[in-house]
Amino acid sequence: MKLSVSPPGWSSSMRPLQLLLLAAELLLLSPAPCAQAAAISHGAVSDMVSGLDFAGVGNFSTFLLDRSSGMLYLGARDAIVAVDTANLSKRLKIVWSVPEDKRKSCVAKGKTEADCNNYIRLLEFLGDGRIYACGTYAFDPQCAFVNISSFSLEKLEDNSVRMETGKGKCPFEPSQHYTAVMAGGVLYTAATSNFLGTLFDISRATGPEQERIRTERSINWLSDPEFVSSAFIQENEKNNPTGEDDKIYFFFTEVAKEYDLYTKVKVPRVARVCKSDIGGMKTLQRRWTTFLKAQLVCEDRASGQRFNVLTDVFTKQHQPGDPSSTHFYGIFTSQWEREEMSAVCVYSLEDISKVMDGPFKELKKSCENWMNPEPVPSPRPGQCLNNALKTEGFESSLKLPDKVLTFMRDHPLMENSVVSVPLLVRSGVTYTKLAVTLTTVSNGNTRQNATVLHLGTDRGELHRVAVVGQNATLMQELPLFPAAEPVNNILLNKGKAIVGSPHSLVRLPAEGCSLYTTCEECARARTLGCVWRQKEGACDLAVTEPGEGVEPEYSDSQCGNGEDRCSPATTELRVVEGLRVLLSCVQVSPRPCHWKYPPQRHARRHHSDLEVRVTPESLGNYECVCEEAGRDQPPCRRAAYSLTLEEPVTGSNTGQTGSRHFVVGYLLFFFIGFSLACAIFIIRLRRSKRGGGHSSSISEKGRDLLPSSDTPQSPSSASLLSEAVPFTEKRNGTLNGHGNHGGHMIVQNCTHIYSNSSGLKLQESAVNLAEELDGRERAGPEGEEEGLGEGLSELGDGLVGLEEEMAKLQVLRGAPLAQCEESSI
Incomplete structure (x- = not known):
C-alpha cells in the first residue's frame, strides 16, 4: 500500500x-472522527440513554444506587431522576426548579443564567424511606426530602416544597469540588461555605445542633483545597478488642504550605476525623479535635516522576466484612507536565493509620523549616477514643486538656507521607473516574489475585486494565458517548457497569471473558485466565473447574497464524x-x-x-x-x-505552479518593502537625534529600549520539538x-x-x-538586502541579543525547594 x-x-x-x-x-x-466514535459506541455498549430520553433533563452530576432494588437516582439540573438499572427505559422524574424572582436576583449578583439554576449535588439515603437531596438553588443551597415510595418531594401545608438550608452541606456553585458521605444517619461534608467560594469546611453537617462541628479557619488546616472523595470506615462490632472509634476519611488536593517556593505547589492529602468527636470545652469549641492530615505520594521510581494532583478515589474492601482490609485507589495527574498524563496508585488503610500515629510536622520559625515537634503531650493529640482513653477518664473529647487541644490546633499535619508506586502510568490520557473489581485467577493448581480497573476518560471512553502482580495490561478501550462527554460516574452492580456523563447514561457488562470479542483482546486478558477458542470464535475461561488443566489446543492462544x-x-x-x-x-x-x-x-x-x-x-x-x-x-x-x-x-501543472510562485513573490515583495520602510524611518530618526547634539547617549538608549518595546516571542516550534523526551520502558x-x-x-x-x-x-x-518557516533561509536579491541600511542592521543586532537571552532561559518543569527545607515533593 x-x-x-x-x-x-x-x-x-x-x-x-x-x-x-x-x-x-x-x-x-x-471522515469525521466523532462520527466514527458514534458508530463504534453503538455496537460496543448494550444500552444507552441520553438527555433527550429524559425530556431534556441534563447535567447529571450525582449518582445514588439502591443495590437491593437496582434503582438508580440521578441528581441533575432542576430535576431528580430515577432509573431502573435492569431496564433503562423505566424512568421517573421530579422537577425541583428555582422561582423566577430568585433566578433574576442571582443574575443581578453577577452570576450567569446557566449557573442560576438548581443543580442537585447531594443525594443520600436517610434510612427511613427517604432521600436527603441538596441543590445549589441559584447560589443559595437548599435541601429537601424525597419520599422513595411515591417518588415525590415532601411538601408543607401550603403545598410548597419543604426545604431547609443547605449551606455547609452543598456547594454554592455547580462546578465547585465537593464530597459528602453519610455515616450512621449523620451527614459529613467537605465543601465551600460562602457565596464567594473562599471559605472551606470539613464538617458534620447534620445531627444534634451542639454536635455540628467543623474545621478551624486556618490555612494550616485547609489551604485552598479541591475536595475529591470521602469514605466512612466502620469498625467491626464483633472484632474490635480495643474499642476503636469509627472514622471518616477525606481525600483532596490543596496548596502546600510546608514548601517555601516561588509558585504554588499542589499536594494530595488524606484527612481523618473520628465519629465521636464533638469538639473541645474551651479550646477548639465546635471544632474537630481529631483532624489529622497527611500527604499522599504517588511516584514512579523508575523515572522519578511524581504525580501531585488527585482527581478521584475509589474505596474497596479486599476482604468483605473486614474494614482493616480497605484500600483506596486514586487517580493522579501532574501539575508540572504540559502533556496529558495519568497514574493510578493504591493505598491501604493500614499504611494510612501508621502515618496518622507517627510524628507531627511543625514549622520552626528560626529558619522557616518544618520539623518534628517535641515534646508531644499526653494523651496523644488527634487520637480517636478507645477503651484505653476511656479507662483514663477521657470518655469524651470535651474532657481533653487544653494543652492537648492547643497542640492539635497548631499541628494538624503529619511528618511522614503515605507512599505508593503507580499500578499504571499513561501519557496522552486524562482519567476522570475509577471503579475496581477484584478476582482470583486459577491456572491449573495455582491461584493468583487480579485487579481490574475500570477507568473513565475526559473524552467519554471506558478503559479496562488488568493488574496481576507487577504487570498492568490494557484490555479494552471503549468509546461510549458520541459527543465525547467526560465520564463523571462509574457504578458496578451485579455484573454490570453503569457509566454516566453530564448528559448520557450507559449500561454494559462489567466482567467476564465474554467481554472480549476479538482474539487480540482475549489475548490481553490471558492473565485473567481467558483464552480464545478458535472453534467457537469466542473468549472463554481457560479453567472452569478447580484443578482442571488448560486444554492443549487452547493453551497457545494464538490469534490467527504466525504470518498474520x-x-x-x-x-x-x-x-x-x-x-x-x-x-x-x-x-x-x-x-x-x-x-x-x-x-x-x-x-x-x-x-x-x-x-x-x-x-x-x-x-x-x-x-x-x-x-x-x-x-x-x-x-x-x-x-x-x-x-x-x-x-x-513538472509539466501539466505549469500554470498552477506559476500562479503559486506569483503568490510567493508577492508576499516576498511585501515583506521587503515593509523592511525598507522601517529602515528609512530608523535612519531618519537617528539623523534627527544626532543633529540635536545628543547622538551618543540617545543612540545607546534607543538600542537598549528597542528590543524591550516589542513583545518577546516564544521559542519556535522547531526548537521545542527538537528537545527529545527520553523514553523509558516501564x-x-x-x-x-x-x-x-x-x-x-x-x-x-x-x-x-x-x-x-x-x-x-x-x-x-x-x-x-x-518549523519549515523557521528552518528555511529566505532568498532575496543581494541589492535589496544591502539596501536595508545601518538602522536595520542595528535593529537586527538588538533582536538577536534578545533572542540569545531568551534562549538561555530554561523551561519550567518544577520548582526548586528552599535552602532550609527538609522534605521534598
Whole structure:
C-alpha cells in the first residue's frame, strides 16, 4: 500500500504553503472522527440513554444506587431522576426548579443564567424511606426530602416544597469540588461555605445542633483545597478488642504550605476525623479535635516522576466484612507536565493509620523549616477514643486538656507521607473516574489475585486494565458517548457497569471473558485466565473447574497464524523532506516494543509509536518488534514501514505552479518593502537625534529600549520539538499501551488528523509550517538586502541579543525547594 504525501507538481520552494494546503485538504476530505466514535459506541455498549430520553433533563452530576432494588437516582439540573438499572427505559422524574424572582436576583449578583439554576449535588439515603437531596438553588443551597415510595418531594401545608438550608452541606456553585458521605444517619461534608467560594469546611453537617462541628479557619488546616472523595470506615462490632472509634476519611488536593517556593505547589492529602468527636470545652469549641492530615505520594521510581494532583478515589474492601482490609485507589495527574498524563496508585488503610500515629510536622520559625515537634503531650493529640482513653477518664473529647487541644490546633499535619508506586502510568490520557473489581485467577493448581480497573476518560471512553502482580495490561478501550462527554460516574452492580456523563447514561457488562470479542483482546486478558477458542470464535475461561488443566489446543492462544500476527505487510510511505510522521505500533502485551531503523535517523519515541523527521538520511525501512507476554514467547513484529522520498513532477501543472510562485513573490515583495520602510524611518530618526547634539547617549538608549518595546516571542516550534523526551520502558507496574488497540479506533480529539489504516500520523500542521518557516533561509536579491541600511542592521543586532537571552532561559518543569527545607515533593 502506498500513501502519497506530496502532490505532483509542487516544488521544494513551495513546501511551507504545501503543508498548509495539505492540512486543509485533509480536514475537508478525512471522515469525521466523532462520527466514527458514534458508530463504534453503538455496537460496543448494550444500552444507552441520553438527555433527550429524559425530556431534556441534563447535567447529571450525582449518582445514588439502591443495590437491593437496582434503582438508580440521578441528581441533575432542576430535576431528580430515577432509573431502573435492569431496564433503562423505566424512568421517573421530579422537577425541583428555582422561582423566577430568585433566578433574576442571582443574575443581578453577577452570576450567569446557566449557573442560576438548581443543580442537585447531594443525594443520600436517610434510612427511613427517604432521600436527603441538596441543590445549589441559584447560589443559595437548599435541601429537601424525597419520599422513595411515591417518588415525590415532601411538601408543607401550603403545598410548597419543604426545604431547609443547605449551606455547609452543598456547594454554592455547580462546578465547585465537593464530597459528602453519610455515616450512621449523620451527614459529613467537605465543601465551600460562602457565596464567594473562599471559605472551606470539613464538617458534620447534620445531627444534634451542639454536635455540628467543623474545621478551624486556618490555612494550616485547609489551604485552598479541591475536595475529591470521602469514605466512612466502620469498625467491626464483633472484632474490635480495643474499642476503636469509627472514622471518616477525606481525600483532596490543596496548596502546600510546608514548601517555601516561588509558585504554588499542589499536594494530595488524606484527612481523618473520628465519629465521636464533638469538639473541645474551651479550646477548639465546635471544632474537630481529631483532624489529622497527611500527604499522599504517588511516584514512579523508575523515572522519578511524581504525580501531585488527585482527581478521584475509589474505596474497596479486599476482604468483605473486614474494614482493616480497605484500600483506596486514586487517580493522579501532574501539575508540572504540559502533556496529558495519568497514574493510578493504591493505598491501604493500614499504611494510612501508621502515618496518622507517627510524628507531627511543625514549622520552626528560626529558619522557616518544618520539623518534628517535641515534646508531644499526653494523651496523644488527634487520637480517636478507645477503651484505653476511656479507662483514663477521657470518655469524651470535651474532657481533653487544653494543652492537648492547643497542640492539635497548631499541628494538624503529619511528618511522614503515605507512599505508593503507580499500578499504571499513561501519557496522552486524562482519567476522570475509577471503579475496581477484584478476582482470583486459577491456572491449573495455582491461584493468583487480579485487579481490574475500570477507568473513565475526559473524552467519554471506558478503559479496562488488568493488574496481576507487577504487570498492568490494557484490555479494552471503549468509546461510549458520541459527543465525547467526560465520564463523571462509574457504578458496578451485579455484573454490570453503569457509566454516566453530564448528559448520557450507559449500561454494559462489567466482567467476564465474554467481554472480549476479538482474539487480540482475549489475548490481553490471558492473565485473567481467558483464552480464545478458535472453534467457537469466542473468549472463554481457560479453567472452569478447580484443578482442571488448560486444554492443549487452547493453551497457545494464538490469534490467527504466525504470518498474520507477526509478519505484517510493509507499508510504503512516500514523504517529503522536512515532514514529521508518526509511525504507529500497536502494543498488546505490557512488555516493551523496540524499533529497528536506519542508523542516521532523526526520530524520538511516543510510547510504542515512533516520530520521524524526514531527511535524506532517515529514509529507509522501519520495523517495530514487541516482546510477548510469555517469557518463552519469541518477539513479534507488529509493524513495518518503508519511507521513500516523493519526487516533484513538472509539466501539466505549469500554470498552477506559476500562479503559486506569483503568490510567493508577492508576499516576498511585501515583506521587503515593509523592511525598507522601517529602515528609512530608523535612519531618519537617528539623523534627527544626532543633529540635536545628543547622538551618543540617545543612540545607546534607543538600542537598549528597542528590543524591550516589542513583545518577546516564544521559542519556535522547531526548537521545542527538537528537545527529545527520553523514553523509558516501564515493566514493573507501568502500562506501555497506546491509544489504539485491537482494531478499535479511539478518537482522542475531534480536530486531530491521523490515518490509522496506513500507519501514518500527521502532526499538527501549524507546527510543521512554523518549523519549515523557521528552518528555511529566505532568498532575496543581494541589492535589496544591502539596501536595508545601518538602522536595520542595528535593529537586527538588538533582536538577536534578545533572542540569545531568551534562549538561555530554561523551561519550567518544577520548582526548586528552599535552602532550609527538609522534605521534598
